[in-house]
Amino acid sequence: MATQTLHFHDRVDTALHDETLKTALERATTRFVGNRAGAIDALEDADGLRRQARALRANALSKLDELLARLADQVEARGGKVCWAADGEAARRYIVELARDRGVKSIVKSKSMASEEIHLNHALEHAGFEVVETDLGEYIIQLAGETPSHIIAPAIHKTREQVSALFEKHLGMTPTTEVPPMIRAARTALRQRFLQADMGISGVNFGVAEEGAIAIVENEGNARLSTTVPRIHVAIMGIERIVERFDDLAVMLQVLARSATGQKLSVYTSIISGPARPDEADGPEEFHLVLLDNGRSRILGGQYVESLMCIRCGACLNACPVYQAIGGHAYGGVYSGPIGAILTPLLQPDLPDAYLLPQASSLCGACQEVCPVGIAIPDMLLRLRADAVKAGKAHPVETAGIKSYALMMKNPLVYRAGGRAARLGSRLIGRKGRIRHLPPPLHLWTHGRDFPQPQGSQSFSEWWEERQKKGRTQ
Amino acid sequence: MSREQMLATLRTSLASNRAWLEAEAHKAPHTPPPFVLPPADDLAAQFAAELTKLEGRVYQVADHEEALETVATLLEERKATTAVAWDRAQIGLPGLDKLLAERGVQVLDPVVRDEARKAQLQVLEPAPVCLSGADFAIAESGSLVLYHGPGRPRLASLLAPTHIAVITSDQLVRGLGEAMARLRERYAGRLFDVTSNLTLISGPSRTADIEMTLSLGIHGPPELHVVLVQTP
Numbered sequence A: 001m002a003t004q005t006l007h008f009h010d011r012v013d014t015a016l017h018d019e020t021l022k023t024a025l026e027r028a029t030t031r032f033v034g035n036r037a038g039a040i041d042a043l044e045d046a047d048g049l050r051r052q053a054r055a056l057r058a059n060a061l062s063k064l065d066e067l068l069a070r071l072a073d074q075v076e077a078r079g080g081k082v083c084w085a086a087d088g089e090a091a092r093r094y095i096v097e098l099a100r101d102r103g104v105k106s107i108v109k110s111k112s113m114a115s116e117e118i119h120l121n122h123a124l125e126h127a128g129f130e131v132v133e134t135d136l137g138e139y140i141i142q143l144a145g146e147t148p149s150h151i152i153a154p155a156i157h158k159t160r161e162q163v164s165a166l167f168e169k170h171l172g173m174t175p176t177t178e179v180p181p182m183i184r185a186a187r188t189a190l191r192q193r194f195l196q197a198d199m200g201i202s203g204v205n206f207g208v209a210e211e212g213a214i215a216i217v218e219n220e221g222n223a224r225l226s227t228t229v230p231r232i233h234v235a236i237m238g239i240e241r242i243v244e245r246f247d248d249l250a251v252m253l254q255v256l257a258r259s260a261t262g263q264k265l266s267v268y269t270s271i272i273s274g275p276a277r278p279d280e281a282d283g284p285e286e287f288h289l290v291l292l293d294n295g296r297s298r299i300l301g302g303q304y305v306e307s308l309m310c311i312r313c314g315a316c317l318n319a320c321p322v323y324q325a326i327g328g329h330a331y332g333g334v335y336s337g338p339i340g341a342i343l344t345p346l347l348q349p350d351l352p353d354a355y356l357l358p359q360a361s362s363l364c365g366a367c368q369e370v371c372p373v374g375i376a377i378p379d380m381l382l383r384l385r386a387d388a389v390k391a392g393k394a395h396p397v398e399t400a401g402i403k404s405y406a407l408m409m410k411n412p413l414v415y416r417a418g419g420r421a422a423r424l425g426s427r428l429i430g431r432k433g434r435i436r437h438l439p440p441p442l443h444l445w446t447h448g449r450d451f452p453q454p455q456g457s458q459s460f461s462e463w464w465e466e467r468q469k470k471g472r473t474q
Numbered sequence B: 001m002s003r004e005q006m007l008a009t010l011r012t013s014l015a016s017n018r019a020w021l022e023a024e025a026h027k028a029p030h031t032p033p034p035f036v037l038p039p040a041d042d043l044a045a046q047f048a049a050e051l052t053k054l055e056g057r058v059y060q061v062a063d064h065e066e067a068l069e070t071v072a073t074l075l076e077e078r079k080a081t082t083a084v085a086w087d088r089a090q091i092g093l094p095g096l097d098k099l100l101a102e103r104g105v106q107v108l109d110p111v112v113r114d115e116a117r118k119a120q121l122q123v124l125e126p127a128p129v130c131l132s133g134a135d136f137a138i139a140e141s142g143s144l145v146l147y148h149g150p151g152r153p154r155l156a157s158l159l160a161p162t163h164i165a166v167i168t169s170d171q172l173v174r175g176l177g178e179a180m181a182r183l184r185e186r187y188a189g190r191l192f193d194v195t196s197n198l199t200l201i202s203g204p205s206r207t208a209d210i211e212m213t214l215s216l217g218i219h220g221p222p223e224l225h226v227v228l229v230q231t232p
C-alpha cells in the first residue's frame, strides 16, 4: 500500500534504481520466459490448444449469468453457501461477519488475487482476527510488511539474507545463508498455524458451473491445507473465473501451468465441491463461495470485455520489457504488467494515476504473443490511452501515439505487420538495441518514443532516462 | 445486493457483447484432446520418467509381493511406527494390512471432523508416513489423480513428510483429457455426490520463492514414492 502514495513516475524511478530488484527480476523473468517457451514448444498442437482455451473462456463469458446461477445452485445443493458480492465492501462484510458469528480466532490464507484486490487482510485484522498468509512468498512479504513484486514469485525482491533475518526475528531461526533450513523453519511454524486455524481462505482459479465445483492450483500444498484442515473454508472468486464443464479444466489447467511456470501441471490441483460429506474423514464442515463482481460486470458490457478472459498466468508480465525492468510494485495496483495496466484502471479507477499505466508499454506485442488465451493486450492499451486523452487526463505528447493508433486501426494488417517487423528488427539489432525509426505509419509512434527490444530490460531503462530528460507527460 | 440483482446487472452488461463472445466461442472445438504431447509407446516408462523429473520416485514392480517388499523397505527406512492412510481396501494392495501389523505400524484414526478436529489433528501430525492409492496415473505429466471420499482421506497424501502411493499399470492414462473423460465415465455424472474433493498430484510439494531456488516440502510431503505394480 505504501507504494501507492508515490506517483507512478516516482515508483518507476525507484524500481529502476533498485539493483537488488533488478537482478532478482532478471533472474525470475528470464527463467519463467525460458520455461514457458519450452513447455509450449513441446506441445503437439500448441496453437490448437490455445485456440481452444480462448474459445472456452469466450463460451463461459457469453453465458456468464446462466453459468453463475448454475454454479451457485450446485454449491447450495451440496450444502455450501454462496455470497453474491457486488463490490469489495460486500465481500469483506460477509467474511468478517461470518468469522465473528462462528467465533473464529485465527485464519490461514492461501494466495488469492481477488482477496488482495479487496484488501481483505486489512479488514480482517482490523476486526481483530489473526490472518496468516501461507504461500511462502506471501508469508515472507507479510512478515516484511510489503506487497508482492511478482505474481508467481511474490517475494522475488528479497535476498536470502533478508529472508534469514526475517525468520530470525519472527520465528527465532538461527541465521543461515542456506535455503533448506529456512524452508524447514517456515514449514514448522506454518504447520502449527494450519492446525490451530478456524478458517481457511482461498482464491479460485476456475469455477466449474456444471459440477458446482472450484479448482485451485498451487505448488506448495498450502492451499490444500487451507481448504482441508480448518473447520470453515471460504473461497473468493472473481465472477469471470468460470468454465462451463468439468472437461474444460483439461484444457485450462494445462495451458495455465505451461504458461505460468512451464510445468506440465501444477504440483497440486484441488477440485472442490461444497463442504465435506457426512462419510468423509476430513475436510471443512462449512464451505462458503464468495462471488465477487467489483467492477467486472461493467467491463463485461464494454470494449475491454476481452480482458475478462485472463486466467492470471503471468506470462505477459514475464515477457514484457517494461515489467522486466520495473517489476510489480511500480504499477501500484494489485494487478501488474501488461494485463495489470488494463485491469487496474478498469477495476480501480479511483487510483489517482491508474490512467498512466497503459503508457507503461512499448507495444512490442510480446504480451499478446505469449498470452494463452490470445488477449489483444496492445490494442486495448492503445484504446485506454485514447480514453485518457479524451477524458483530458493525458498530456498531448501522447497524441502522436493516438494518431498512429487511428491509422493502424484503419488497417489492422499494417499494424500487425508493423509489430512483427519491429520485433524482428529489434532482434536483429540485438540485446541492447533500440529501434528509433519505424516504417510508416508506425514512424508516427517514434515521435513519442523508441521501441525497446522486447526481451531485454536495458532498452527500457535507456528509454526511460531519455523520456525523463524530455520531461514528464504530466 | 441479492443474487437476482447481480444476475440482472450481468444480463444487461452482456447484451452488448454476447454476440461477439459467442462468435469467439465457436472458433475452436470445446472437447479437450485426450493428450497433448506426441504419444509414447510405454506409458509406465513415460510416467516414471516424468515423475522422476519432478523429484518423485517411481518403483516399477512385477507383482503384489514385490510391491509389499518395496513398501516395507520405505517404512523401515523411515522407522515408521504410525501412518495416516486410506482404508486398505481402497488402496488395493492385498496383504498391506498384514504387513503394517507385522512391522508394528499403527494406522491412526483419520477422522478429523467436528469437535474432535483440532485434537485429532495433533495426533496425526507426527506420523512420518502417508499411504494412499490413486484412481489414475497420467503418463504425460507424471501425475496422480486422487478421488477422495469415504475411506480416502485427503490428509493421507498431504500431512506427513513422506507420501507413498500404490497404483497398478492398468490405471495409467496418457493425458489429463483422458483421465477426466474416464473419471466422468466411472462416476456417471455424479462425480461429487459422495465426495467433496478430487486432487491431482504432480510431484512433491515445491517452492522457488527464496531467490528462485527450488526447494521441496514447504507444506506438502517433500518425498513422493509411487509403487507401480504391473498388472498381467
Ligand code: SF4
Pocket (backbone or CB within 6 Å): A259, A309, A310, A311, A312, A313, A314, A315, A316, A317, A339, A367, A370, A371, A372, A373, A374, A375
Ligand atoms: S493476459 Fe494472458 S498472459 Fe497475461 S496473465 Fe492474463 S492470461 Fe496470462
